[in-house]
Amino acid sequence: MRQDAVRGHLDGLLLAVLEPAPLHGYAIITAVQQRSGGALELRTGTIYPALNRLERLGLLHSSWEADGGRKRRCYALTDAGARFLADERTAWQDFTAAIGSVLNPVAPHPHPQPHGQGA
Amino acid sequence: MTAGPARGGSADDLVEKHVAELDALLHGPSRAKSRLVEEARDGLTETVAVYTGEGEPYERAVHRAVAEFGSARELAASFQRELTIAQARHTARAIALSAPFLLACWFLVQSTGAPQTSAVPRAAQLLATHLATVAGAAVLLAAAALAATGVLARRLPVPHRLPITVAWTGTTASVSMAVATLALATASVLAENWPLTAAACALAAASHAVVAGSARACRRCARLPSGAPVTL
Numbered sequence: 001m002r003q004d005a006v007r008g009h010l011d012g013l014l015l016a017v018l019e020p021a022p023l024h025g026y027a028i029i030t031a032v033q034q035r036s037g038g039a040l041e042l043r044t045g046t047i048y049p050a051l052n053r054l055e056r057l058g059l060l061h062s063s064w065e066a067d068g069g070r071k072r073r074c075y076a077l078t079d080a081g082a083r084f085l086a087d088e089r090t091a092w093q094d095f096t097a098a099i100g101s102v103l104n105p106v107a108p109h110p111h112p113q114p115h116g117q118g119a
Numbered sequence: 120m121t122a123g124p125a126r127g128g129s130a131d132d133l134v135e136k137h138v139a140e141l142d143a144l145l146h147g148p149s150r151a152k153s154r155l156v157e158e159a160r161d162g163l164t165e166t167v168a169v170y171t172g173e174g175e176p177y178e179r180a181v182h183r184a185v186a187e188f189g190s191a192r193e194l195a196a197s198f199q200r201e202l203t204i205a206q207a208r209h210t211a212r213a214i215a216l217s218a219p220f221l222l223a224c225w226f227l228v229q230s231t232g233a234p235q236t237s238a239v240p241r242a243a244q245l246l247a248t249h250l251a252t253v254a255g256a257a258v259l260l261a262a263a264a265l266a267a268t269g270v271l272a273r274r275l276p277v278p279h280r281l282p283i284t285v286a287w288t289g290t291t292a293s294v295s296m297a298v299a300t301l302a303l304a305t306a307s308v309l310a311e312n313w314p315l316t317a318a319a320c321a322l323a324a325a326s327h328a329v330v331a332g333s334a335r336a337c338r339r340c341a342r343l344p345s346g347a348p349v350t351l
Contacts (some may be wrong), residue, residue, distance in 0.1 A: 025158055026165040044166065045189035048158045049201040052151075056204070057273050073158055084273060 010050055012088035013040070015059060015081050022076035024065075025051065051075055059084050133181050134163050140191035146340050147202025148209050155198055163188055200345035204268050207282040207341070210289045210333040211268075214261035217326035218254040218292055221299065225251050225319070246302045250295045257292035261285070283341040289334030296327035 017023065017031035028051070029042050054060045059081035065074045077085070138160045145152055163184055170180035188194075225247045264285045268277050278284075303320035307313045 024165075025162045026169075029162075043189045043193075044162060044184075044187050045159060045194040046197055048155055048162065049197045051158075052155060052201045056201075056269070058270060059273065070161075072161060073154075080273075 009088075009092070010042075011054060011059075012085065012092065014047075014050060014054060015077060015085040015088070018060065018075055018077045019082070019085065022074045024067075024072040024074045028075065054081070133185060134160070134167065137163065137185050137188070137191060141194060141198065144191055144195040145198055145202055146336075146343060147199070147206045148336075151205040152202055155201065159188075159194075159198075196345050199340070199343050203282045203337075203340040203343065203345050204277065206333075206337045207285040208265060208268055210285050210330075210337040211261040211264040213330050213333045214257050214285075214289055214292050215265065217296075217330055218258045218261075221296060221323055221326050222251050222254055225299075247299065250299050250302075253295040254292060257288050257295075260288045264288075282337060286334055286337035286341050289330050289337060293327050293331035293334055296323050296330060299323040300327055 013032050014028060017028055017035060023031060025047055026044075029044050029047055032040055032042055051060065051062070055062055055075070059078060060075045061078050062073050062075045064071045138156060141159060142152075142156045145156070166184035166187065167177070167180045170183055171177055175183065264281055267275070267281060300320055300323040303316055303323055307316035307320055
């Protein structure tokens with residue numbers, strides 16, 4: 001999928017994959033790829049500044065967790081992050097509904113008959 | 120920065136070389152920088168482990184992981200953007216914490232400084248009034264910068280020139296603190312309540328050292344190329 005097409009939605013994507021449970025950086029990348037069926041491939045290096053920014057904004061919080069003798073930074077959604085995600089979902093649904101109604105009209109609008117004609 | 124645990128071989132060297140190249144391109148608060156670089160190394164190592172787990176030869180897995188990660192030059196702008204904001208926040212905090220302390224010292228000197236018979240302490244107090252105005256304005260700007268890069272940034276983009284504005288605000292505040300130090304040093308020689316004035320002078324000098332160093336680092340970061348916030 002063209003990266004331009006989803007530009008600006010990275011915040012929502014990252015928050016969405018962290019909604020079920022906290023994850024570390026690589027697992028977040030994998031989760032986005034899996035949920036999109038492989039259509040979205042993140043440039044893996046870009047994820048870390050993005051996570052850092054979301055933490056600065058108070059939408060995520062992070063902590064070091066030990067995993068098999070290694071320490072890894074895990075990210076979890078904050079309450080503010082959950083609210084932000086809900087807003088992102090609503091905005092995305094409104095946007096796709098509006099575009100979808102133009103691209104895929106359900107039924108053509110009937111042409112209005114001029115008054116007094118046809119009888 | 121220190122290298123991670125070496126497993127030997129040119130492939131490992133490639134991961135370390137990639138991380139070291141990124142590290143060399145970045146400037147910012149050491150803690151924030153080492154955290155970002157360490158996470159990048161961890162991500163690369165993890166990716167290599169996954170590919171080797173899938174049966175790829177180690178060296179090929181490393182090359183693939185590095186290619187997917189992005190080149191150091193490609194990534195530096197987005198990493199630097201975060202570090203520049205971290206440095207701007209660091210400088211803003213230094214201004215916001217030290218300037219009010221300095222203001223309190225000035226008011227203390229003015230209220231308990233005893234009747235000023237000499238013209239020099241009176242001149243120092245007059246200068247203090249002007250410097251206090253500068254310090255007050257710097258505090259307001261610093262608070263605005265902290266808000267703009269914090270919670271407000273959830274809905275509003277961080278102005279591109281904010282870091283350089285914070286850097287020059289810090290520079291201005293640090294010059295004011297240097298002038299205050301000289302003025303207080305002069306006043307303490309002549310003032311009746313000289314220990315209090317000398318203590319205020321020492322605080323002004325310490326504040327100057329902290330804010331000037333942070334402002335210098337912020338100017339350096341703000342001059343570096345940094346990309347827009349990472350989207351996708």
